[in-house]
Amino acid sequence: MCDHCGCGGPVHRHDHDHDHGHSHDHDKDHGHDHGKLIEVQQSILSQNDRFAEQNRGFFRARGLFVANLLSSPGSGKTSLIERTLVDRGRHYGIAVVVGDLETENDANRIRAKGAPAVQITTGTLCHLDAHMVQHALEDLDLGNAKILFLENVGNLVCPASFDLGEQARVVLVSVTEGEDKPLKYAPIFARADVVLINKIDLAEIVGFDREAAITNIRKVAPQARILEISTKTGAGMDAWYAFLEQSIAR
Amino acid sequence: MHEVGLMQSVLTMSLKAAEAHRAVRIDAIHLRIGALAGVVPEALQFAFECLRMGTLAESAVLKIESVPILCWCRKCESDFHPENQFTPCPKCGLSDFELRGGLEMNLVSLEIPDHV
Numbered sequence: 001m002c003d004h005c006g007c008g009g010p011v012h013r014h015d016h017d018h019d020h021g022h023s024h025d026h027d028k029d030h031g032h033d034h035g036k037l038i039e040v041q042q043s044i045l046s047q048n049d050r051f052a053e054q055n056r057g058f059f060r061a062r063g064l065f066v067a068n069l070l071s072s073p074g075s076g077k078t079s080l081i082e083r084t085l086v087d088r089g090r091h092y093g094i095a096v097v098v099g100d101l102e103t104e105n106d107a108n109r110i111r112a113k114g115a116p117a118v119q120i121t122t123g124t125l126c127h128l129d130a131h132m133v134q135h136a137l138e139d140l141d142l143g144n145a146k147i148l149f150l151e152n153v154g155n156l157v158c159p160a161s162f163d164l165g166e167q168a169r170v171v172l173v174s175v176t177e178g179e180d181k182p183l184k185y186a187p188i189f190a191r192a193d194v195v196l197i198n199k200i201d202l203a204e205i206v207g208f209d210r211e212a213a214i215t216n217i218r219k220v221a222p223q224a225r226i227l228e229i230s231t232k233t234g235a236g237m238d239a240w241y242a243f244l245e246q247s248i249a250r
Numbered sequence: 251m252h253e254v255g256l257m258q259s260v261l262t263m264s265l266k267a268a269e270a271h272r273a274v275r276i277d278a279i280h281l282r283i284g285a286l287a288g289v290v291p292e293a294l295q296f297a298f299e300c301l302r303m304g305t306l307a308e309s310a311v312l313k314i315e316s317v318p319i320l321c322w323c324r325k326c327e328s329d330f331h332p333e334n335q336f337t338p339c340p341k342c343g344l345s346d347f348e349l350r351g352g353l354e355m356n357l358v359s360l361e362i363p364d365h366v
C-alpha cells in the first residue's frame with residue numbers, strides 16, 4: 001500500500017538503482033509514484049461475443065435457424081430433439097451439437113434417430129461457449145439442414161452469459177422441478193425467447209401449480225413465448241413445430 | 251463455476267493491454283460486475299489467484315466494483331435502484347420498467363508501473 005496517501009497503490013521508491021544504462025530525472029513534484037492507469041473498458045465476454053458474431057454470420061449465410069437449448073440436467077432437452085426428429089426430422093432437416101461434461105451418449109441417441117450430431121465433451125466446463133461451437137461445426141455434416149439445435153450443458157446458471165450466435169434461446173423447465181425455478185434462476189429465463197414447460201403429462205401427479213409457474217415465467221421473461229409440452233406423449237408439440245416452422249420461414 | 255473461464259478472459263485481455271504498453275508487471279486489475287451478472291466475486295477472486303501464477307499479473311491485486319441494479323420507470327420517467335429485478339417502482343408501484351444496469355461484466359482498467 002502507498003505509504004504517502006493510502007491510495008492502495010504499490011510503493012515505488014526513488015532510492016533504488018536503475019540498471020538500464022541511462023539517467024533520467026526523478027524530480028516529480030508529487031514525490032511518489034502512483035503508477036499508470038490504462039483504460040481498457042471492454043466487456044469480459046468480448047472474446048466470446050466475437051466468436052458468436054462469426055457463428056451468426058455463418059448460420060445466416062447457410063440459411064440455418066439455430067436454437068440454443070438450455071435447462072437443468074434431466075428436463076428433457078435430448079428428448080425434445082428426439083421427439084422433434086421422429087415427428088418432423090425428414091421434413092425440416094435437423095443437425096445437432098450437444099454439450100456434456102462426459103460421454104457421447106446424447107450424440108448417440110440423436111444419431112440413432114437419424115440426425116447428424118457432434119458431441120462436445122467439456123470435461124469440467126459447465127457451459128458451451130461460442131468458440132467450442134465453432135470447432136464443433138467443423139466436424140458437423142450440415143447437409144441440407146434447416147435447423148441446428150445447440151443442446152447446452154445441463155445447467156441453469158453458467159450458460160446464461162454465453163452467446164453462441166443462436167437466433168433463439170429456448171429454456172426448458174419440467175413440471176417435476178417446481179414452479180419457482182424462473183425466480184431462482186432468473187438470468188437464464190430473462191433472455192429466453194421460448195420457455196417450454198415439459199413433462200406436462202406428469203403435472204397432476206406431482207401437484208404442479210400451472211398458474212403459479214406461468215406467473216413466475218411472465219415476471220422474469222415477459223417477452224417469452226410459453227409452450228406446455230410433453231415430449232413423451234406428444235401433447236402440445238404442435239405449437240413447438242409451428243414455432244420452428246415460423247422461424248425457418250423468417 | 252464459469253468464473254474460471256471468465257477470469258481467463260480477463261487475464262488474456264489484461265496481458266495483451268499490458269504488453270501493448272510495455273509494462274513489466276500489472277499492479278492492479280479493475281473490474282465492474284453487475285448484481286445480475288450471475289458472477290460470484292469470491293469465485294472470481296479465487297480463480298484469479300490460481301490463474302495469475304507465472305504471468306505479468308502474478309503480484310497484482312484484483313479490485314471488483316459491484317454495480318447495483320438500475321431500473322428506469324417508464325411511467326415516472328425516472329431511475330431507481332431496486333433490491334432485485336422483481337421489485338416495482340417505489341414511486342408508482344408499477345413494474346413497467348426497463349433494466350438499465352446490473353448486467354455489467356467489464357474490464358475497466360489496469361494499473362502498471364510508471365517506469366518501464
